[in-house]
Amino acid sequence: MKIITIDDSSTMRRIIKNTLKRIGYGDEILEAGDGKEALEVLENNDVDLIITDWNMPVMDGLAFVKKIRSDSKYDDTPIIMVTTEAAKEDIITALKAGVNNYIVKPFTPDVLKEKIETVLGKKD
Amino acid sequence: MSQNEIDDLIAEFNKTDKNGVDKVIEEFAETDEPISEKQQDEKLDEAKDILDEDLAQEKLQGVRFEEKEHKVIDKLDEINKESEDKVNKLFEKLETINEELDKTEEFIKSIKPYLEKHKEFMEFFVEHFPKTVVKNNYEYFKSIIKIVDDIENSVSVIRDNTFDAMDILQFQDITRQKIERVMSVIRALHEYLNNWFSSSYDSIPRARVAHTIIDEEEKEKVDQEVEDIIKQMQEKGEI
Numbered sequence: 001m002k003i004i005t006i007d008d009s010s011t012m013r014r015i016i017k018n019t020l021k022r023i024g025y026g027d028e029i030l031e032a033g034d035g036k037e038a039l040e041v042l043e044n045n046d047v048d049l050i051i052t053d054w055n056m057p058v059m060d061g062l063a064f065v066k067k068i069r070s071d072s073k074y075d076d077t078p079i080i081m082v083t084t085e086a087a088k089e090d091i092i093t094a095l096k097a098g099v100n101n102y103i104v105k106p107f108t109p110d111v112l113k114e115k116i117e118t119v120l121g122k123k124d
Numbered sequence: 125m126s127q128n129e130i131d132d133l134i135a136e137f138n139k140t141d142k143n144g145v146d147k148v149i150e151e152f153a154e155t156d157e158p159i160s161e162k163q164q165d166e167k168l169d170e171a172k173d174i175l176d177e178d179l180a181q182e183k184l185q186g187v188r189f190e191e192k193e194h195k196v197i198d199k200l201d202e203i204n205k206e207s208e209d210k211v212n213k214l215f216e217k218l219e220t221i222n223e224e225l226d227k228t229e230e231f232i233k234s235i236k237p238y239l240e241k242h243k244e245f246m247e248f249f250v251e252h253f254p255k256t257v258v259k260n261n262y263e264y265f266k267s268i269i270k271i272v273d274d275i276e277n278s279v280s281v282i283r284d285n286t287f288d289a290m291d292i293l294q295f296q297d298i299t300r301q302k303i304e305r306v307m308s309v310i311r312a313l314h315e316y317l318n319n320w321f322s323s324s325y326d327s328i329p330r331a332r333v334a335h336t337i338i339d340e341e342e343k344e345k346v347d348q349e350v351e352d353i354i355k356q357m358q359e360k361g362e363i
């Protein structure tokens with residue numbers, strides 16, 4: 001399974017990468033520091049899951065999700081947003097933009113696993 | 125222009141504060157070697173910087189900030205970067221601990237089948253040769269197996285703790301974002317002050333800000349120093 005994790009914090013990318021390995025999703029993990037960089041990575045790679053932050057420079061997570069959802073190629077690619085934004089209206093905005101699930105930082109490995117299983121349809 | 129007019133002009137020019145520029149001119153004069161175009165440009169830039177600095181000081185009316193220290197946003201950016209670097213180093217250390225734990229675990233896994241075989245062998249002996257020596261050896265061996273099991277459990281506990289520590293490191297990103305919020309407020313405040321207050325502040329002539337403001341307890345001492353200086357200068361006929 002190929003996953004891309006997008007976050008401007010190298011620490012967060014590291015944590016997510018490490019957590020994915022621990023919960024059994026560490027086969028191949030790609031990284032990007034913002035939405036624009038992620039689009040470049042995705043040009044040469046097909047991924048099964050996208051995990052993105054919201055607040056990032058250059059292209060933020062919301063703009064990235066909107067861009068991805070405007071391309072039919074990614075219709076079936078699940079997106080999980082992992083962010084500090086915890087306001088109800090923000091969560092609604094992200095979901096409306098095309099995010100499949102939403103995690104508020106800080107998160108635990110169990111939560112990430114549960115959300116991944118949900119978006120991959122492994123869990124009801 | 126008459127010689128008198130020229131002399132007056134030079135005298136007027138000499139009255140102005142141009143210490144920094146003089147220094148650059150002196151440096152030019154000190155060298156006998158021909159100066160390249162690049163060197164000339166560098167010297168001119170240096171002189172320009174000094175004049176710019178003087179102008180900035182004039183504008184700040186004497187308020188002096190430490191170099192870089194007053195650039196709060198830059199400073200906060202530096203703090204964020206530094207903390208991210210340090211947390212990444214900490215993460216590397218935790219990863220190294222985990223790698224060592226993996227090796228220890230592999231090592232235990234590799235010796236466990238031999239220990240089990242040996243235990244079976246000893247159980248056979250104890251059963252068929254129920255002498256105290258054999259039994260004591262068997263008990264001793266069982267305690268070794270228990271120690272190995274304890275090490276295995278400790279490895280697992282240490283690993284869980286390193287994983288927990290890695291999860292806790294998410295605080296860095298959260299703190300960074302909190303600092304960035306503060307930075308955005310400072311930035312907005314800066315814009316606000318520039319737009320609404322700056323012009324009116326500049327339009328009113330104001331006194332230079334004092335460089336040295338003494339504490340109350342120093343007052344008497346400083347007053348005495350002033351008196352002494354005045355007295356000395358009067359004695360010398362300087363005032």
